[in-house]
Amino acid sequence: xxxxxxxxxxxxEESKIIVSEEKKRELVVPGxxxxxxxxxxxxxxxxxxxxxxxxxxxxxxDKEGRLVKVIPLSGIYLPRNGNIVIGKVEDITFNGxxxxxxxxxxxxxxxxxxxxxxxxxxxxxxxxxxxxxxxxQVIAVKAxxxxxxxxxxxxxxxxxxxxxxxxxxxxPRVIGKQGSxxxxxxxxxxxxxxxxxxxxxxxxxxxIEKELLAKEAINLITEKSFTDGLTDKVQAFLESKRK
Amino acid sequence: xxxxxxxxxxxxxxTRQIEAKVGVIPRADGSAYFAFGDTKAIAxxxxxxxxxxxxxxxxxxxxIRVYYDMLSFSVNERKKPGPARRSMExxxxxxxxxEPIINLSAFPNTVTDIxxxxxxxxxxxxxxxxNAASMAxxxxxxxxxxxxxxxxxxxxxxxxxxDVIKEEEDYEEDGEKMVSDIAMAFLLRSQKLSLLQLDGKxxxxxxxxxxxxxxxxCSKIYEAQKKALKELK
Amino acid sequence: MxxxxxxxxxxxxxxxxxxxxxxxxxxxxxDLSIELNYSKNAEGSARVKVGGTEVVAGVKLSxxxxxxxxPNSGVLVTTTELSPMASEKFEPGPxxxxxxxxxxxxxxxxxxxxFIEFEKLAVKEGELVWMINLDIYPINDAGNLIDVSAIxxxxxxxxxxxxxxxxxxxxxxxxxxxxxxxxxKMPLSSTFYKIGxxxxxxxTTEEEEASEARLTLAISTDKKEDFINALQKGGEKPFxxxxxxxxxxxxxxxxxxxxxxxxxxxxxx
Numbered sequence: 001x002x003x004x005x006x007x008x009x010x011x012x013e014e015s016k017i018i019v020s021e022e023k024k025r026e027l028v029v030p031g032x033x034x035x036x037x038x039x040x041x042x043x044x045x046x047x048x049x050x051x052x053x054x055x056x057x058x059x060x061x062d063k064e065g066r067l068v069k070v071i072p073l074s075g076i077y078l079p080r081n082g083n084i085v086i087g088k089v090e091d092i093t094f095n096g097x098x099x100x101x102x103x104x105x106x107x108x109x110x111x112x113x114x115x116x117x118x119x120x121x122x123x124x125x126x127x128x129x130x131x132x133x134x135x136x137q138v139i140a141v142k143a144x145x146x147x148x149x150x151x152x153x154x155x156x157x158x159x160x161x162x163x164x165x166x167x168x169x170x171x172p173r174v175i176g177k178q179g180s181x182x183x184x185x186x187x188x189x190x191x192x193x194x195x196x197x198x199x200x201x202x203x204x205x206x207x208i209e210k211e212l213l214a215k216e217a218i219n220l221i222t223e224k225s226f227t228d229g230l231t232d233k234v235q236a237f238l239e240s241k242r243k
Numbered sequence: 244x245x246x247x248x249x250x251x252x253x254x255x256x257x258t259r260q261i262e263a264k265v266g267v268i269p270r271a272d273g274s275a276y277f278a279f280g281d282t283k284a285i286a287x288x289x290x291x292x293x294x295x296x297x298x299x300x301x302x303x304x305x306x307i308r309v310y311y312d313m314l315s316f317s318v319n320e321r322k323k324p325g326p327a328r329r330s331m332e333x334x335x336x337x338x339x340x341x342e343p344i345i346n347l348s349a350f351p352n353t354v355t356d357i358x359x360x361x362x363x364x365x366x367x368x369x370x371x372x373x374n375a376a377s378m379a380x381x382x383x384x385x386x387x388x389x390x391x392x393x394x395x396x397x398x399x400x401x402x403x404x405x406d407v408i409k410e411e412e413d414y415e416e417d418g419e420k421m422v423s424d425i426a427m428a429f430l431l432r433s434q435k436l437s438l439l440q441l442d443g444k445x446x447x448x449x450x451x452x453x454x455x456x457x458x459x460x461c462s463k464i465y466e467a468q469k470k471a472l473k474e475l476k
Numbered sequence: 477m478x479x480x481x482x483x484x485x486x487x488x489x490x491x492x493x494x495x496x497x498x499x500x501x502x503x504x505x506x507d508l509s510i511e512l513n514y515s516k517n518a519e520g521s522a523r524v525k526v527g528g529t530e531v532v533a534g535v536k537l538s539x540x541x542x543x544x545x546x547p548n549s550g551v552l553v554t555t556t557e558l559s560p561m562a563s564e565k566f567e568p569g570p571x572x573x574x575x576x577x578x579x580x581x582x583x584x585x586x587x588x589x590x591f592i593e594f595e596k597l598a599v600k601e602g603e604l605v606w607m608i609n610l611d612i613y614p615i616n617d618a619g620n621l622i623d624v625s626a627i628x629x630x631x632x633x634x635x636x637x638x639x640x641x642x643x644x645x646x647x648x649x650x651x652x653x654x655x656x657x658x659x660x661k662m663p664l665s666s667t668f669y670k671i672g673x674x675x676x677x678x679x680t681t682e683e684e685e686a687s688e689a690r691l692t693l694a695i696s697t698d699k700k701e702d703f704i705n706a707l708q709k710g711g712e713k714p715f716x717x718x719x720x721x722x723x724x725x726x727x728x729x730x731x732x733x734x735x736x737x738x739x740x741x742x743x744x745x
Contacts, residue, residue, distance in 0.1 A: 161486075268562070
């Protein structure tokens with residue numbers, strides 16, 4: 001499905017980080033020395049302190065060749081250009097919609113970035129009303145907020161199913177290597193699932209039970225994101241519920 | 244030196260039993276519990292989140308706010324709920340103790356709120372609070388360059404005593420108070436002081452000894468904090 | 477982020493089938509655990525968890541002048557503090573109205589039940605009586621703060637002991653083994669939350685956000701019969717008379733069940 005392809009493509013960067021998803025990783029705390037000497041380079045969530053590289057965030061240590069980084073498992077969502085997000089309309093101005101994307105920064109969807117033709121003076125709430133959930137894409141990140149678009153395919157208002165909010169740093173785990181985890185859940189539950197980079201997930205199935213099953217599987221991933229062999233565990237869980 | 248044996252039988256460089264747990268308040272972005280024996284504190288972190296009113300915002304980095312309070316029944320004589328000057332001061336020095344390690348330059352115009360509540364008090368409450376807050380901030384995914392450990396050291400009846408209890412705070416000799424109570428916090432990896440408060444009467448040599456004793460105790464605290472964070476499954 | 481209208485609709489759809497997201501039945505409570513004497517400087521304290529919701533209550537005793545209209549009666553003052561640590565919705569500063577409402581609901585339930593024998597709290601008739609300060613602190617809000625706070629209050633009062641009194645002055649920090657004069661009238665509250673045309677007890681945060689109204693009934697037992705001691709309606713939407721009648725009937729049933737769960741937990745201590 002188009003919308004899933006969008007999500008997966010946008011997440012290849014993230015899935016590279018989890019490329020060795022099942023490798024045992026060490027939890028490190030801020031300030032902890034994670035590497036020493038000039039052989040290593042400080043990557044994300046680390047910094048150099050003299051000869052050492054220290055972690056600057058609580059998370060899983062990842063050493064890929066010379067690059068040392070820390071994969072966070074907590075923390076708020078920091079929007080990045082190109083991210084697919086699911087937001088909630090909170091306010092309507094004369095030229096667009098203000099959205100809550102589960103981040104300390106407000107997001108704005110201008111009329112110019114909306115799909116379709118909007119007549120001048122048209123009541124914007126007929127397109128997106130307050131409280132509506134919308135799949136959108138981040139097109140600009142500014143000091144005080146981000147700009148969104150719904151122009152492309154797969155970006156639209158959500159009108160059924162349910163949404164849940166998970167911590168955005170768990171999103172790569174929920175999606176999995178090249179989308180393998182989320183595909184598995186979709187297959188086992190028969191639901192369509194869109195995982196926003198901001199941690200908001202849309203689940204739609206033909207029965208509520210199936211939606212709740214997908215929800216449970218996702219919650220299992222967020223709870224056990226520290227463990228290895230997670231894909232197998234989730235698969236086993238879903239299989240056990242098949243009966 | 245008149246104080247030769249501690250009231251609770253501890254060695255002079257020994258802290259009370261330390262208990263540290265992370266994630267005790269699931270609704271918060273980060274939370275932790277820390278206890279020195281009978282002194283128990285919990286901390287919760289929310290943020291970074293939007294900051295209002297706008298004039299409080301810092302366009303260069305996110306700010307932190309600290310709210311330290313004691314539950315009314317955490318002390319022998321009930322503490323009336325509501326702001327108290329002591330709590331305001333402790334909130335302020337706690338903020339100063341934590342600020343050096345926090346880096347919120349990636350989150351301009353936001354605030355990260357840190358709430359500390361003392362559940363049960365037997366001296367060193369601000370220290371327990373700082374230790375809990377440090378873990379809570381880490382769990383919340385706040386960019387930090389270090390953890391902070393805090394402990395109080397007393398100069399009691401001529402002896403340097405680590406992690407004083409209330410009885411030691413009130414120690415008297417011939418009706419005269421013979422205690423200096425020194426609260427300290429260290430940035431644990433870099434071993435720098437970010438909290439230093441004293442009240443009492445002490446000479447410079449013993450003060451330096453007290454600081455050394457605190458540094459030693461803080462390495463134990465660091466181990467407890469690290470363990471609690473790494474036990475998060 | 478608060479739940480979306482979509483999820484609210486799903487909660488309602490599922491309730492139409494008599495089901496809840498966490499597989500509980502509409503009037504089922506989550507797991508209850510009670511820890512007594514949680515804070516040792518208090519004369520009595522309890523930490524109660526119902527599912528993920530955690531509330532801590534403490535009792536502090538002191539002596540003071542009685543109210544002029546009840547010269548031989550002890551005094552109970554109930555306070556709640558909604559610490560912002562428990563929920564991102566609670567703000568620092570002066571008490572929000574829900575904080576006041578919560579304290580007053582819990583207070584009325586206890587007071588009107590006759591659980592505390594106030595007339596046994598006089599030290600010097602007309603001059604000096606015991607004052608009970610019951611302070612309630614939600615620690616983690618995962619839904620249903622009212623009922624959990626009421627449980628914590630009763631548990632703390634049940635465990636409380638008098639401090640030593642010397643020449644009409646309390647020796648703080650020195651406890652006796654004498655418990656408060658309590659009856660077995662066990663006041664507990666059941667707060668029903670309305671979602672569409674359905675009612676549930678002990679909502680999760682999601683369910684609370686999906687609900688439009690609530691009705692709290694504080695019930696206690698007197699000589700083998702149960703009575704309603706306090707009622708409080710909250711929320712935006714109104715109830716029909718029929719709905720109210722239904723809730724009342726169910727409240728007595730749920731009170732019995734809750735009392736059983738409470739006693740079972742307390743017996744473990």
